[in-house]
Amino acid sequence: MNATNETTTARAPQVWGTLQAHDAPALIAFYVDVFGFEPTAVYADGDQVAHAQLDWPEGGGIMLGSHKPDGAWTREPGTAGFYVVTDRVDEVHRRVVDAGAEVLREPRSTDYGSYEFACADREGNHWSFGTYRGESRTAG
Template sequence: MPGAAVPPPPQVWPTLRARDARALIAFLVEAFGFEATSVYADGDQVAHAELAWPPGGGIMLGSAKEPADGEEDPWPLRPGTFGAYAVTDDPDGLYRRAVGAGAVVTAELHDTDYGSRDFSVRDPEGNRWSFGTYRGEPRHR
């Protein structure tokens, strides 16, 4: 059927938690260009959100919360402890966009000895993001 949505192939989806998930989602969309494909929330508490990275893949996130008395947190990720590398074909443009949106630069734009153009920043929650042109080594099949 023309125009029908087709699910993407299997991928790895890193996950993180946030103190203010709604604000982090807005920042990641504005600063880096993620696309919020789903957000399931009750008020300010985000149970589950998916943010697609336009070239492929994405992340999942939700609000950090304290478990009820006697319960164990099934996914005990502390906010601000996440780190990821994402491939971009326009690191210079993305750098300007990220800085303009308030990302804290931890490594300026630079060319690496392995042929990539990279930079690194922190988001408002303290998570670390690196972006660059390096796509990984070819797979041997």
């Protein structure tokens, strides 16, 4: 393809991070109340969450459920890591600090043009919130 035919494309997010939790209802509440995710679907039987979809208001989201150590698709709680694009870095950081969550890296500007911070959730998963949206893709 020559350069004159290339176009920049923007696509709806289609990659969903997944994780499992020892206390999924509490972790969902933390993600909603502190991080700002929106609960789109939560299928639970008491404290056992079979599936939850939490959407990020600025695009994308995560899926999670209760830990199933013997399940075919199992993830050890506390081992996930996520990067979330947001224009509200300071707002999310303030809610994280107010909630007493562990801040791993204070807000800062990076050499690749992002403004971001990192923290751990109540089960130990690592989260980075920043303004970096990745590099532009061209249609192929």
